[in-house]
Amino acid sequence: MTLTLLSKPGCHLCEDVRSSLEELQSDHHFALEEIDITTDAALFARYRYDIPVLLRDGREVARGRLSDRELLGILSA
Numbered sequence: 001m002t003l004t005l006l007s008k009p010g011c012h013l014c015e016d017v018r019s020s021l022e023e024l025q026s027d028h029h030f031a032l033e034e035i036d037i038t039t040d041a042a043l044f045a046r047y048r049y050d051i052p053v054l055l056r057d058g059r060e061v062a063r064g065r066l067s068d069r070e071l072l073g074i075l076s077a
Contacts, residue, residue, distance in 0.1 A: 005017060050064065
């Protein structure tokens with residue numbers, strides 16, 4: 001499974017989600033990618049007010065603030 005975090009520099013919510021995912025990664029064995037939406041005009045236009053956005057194998061599964069419980073649910077789905 002691959003989780004992709006759409007984020008941008010200076011986003012504290014994005015940093016929180018990234019940190020939580022990095023902690024969960026060793027126990028749940030998933031690949032983690034991060035895409036800076038400011039490097040892609042289309043992604044920035046689509047998500048600029050909704051980050052962080054989390055994709056699981058390319059499909060959107062969450063937006064905004066995510067708790068560890070929500071992340072565990074995404075990983076076990």
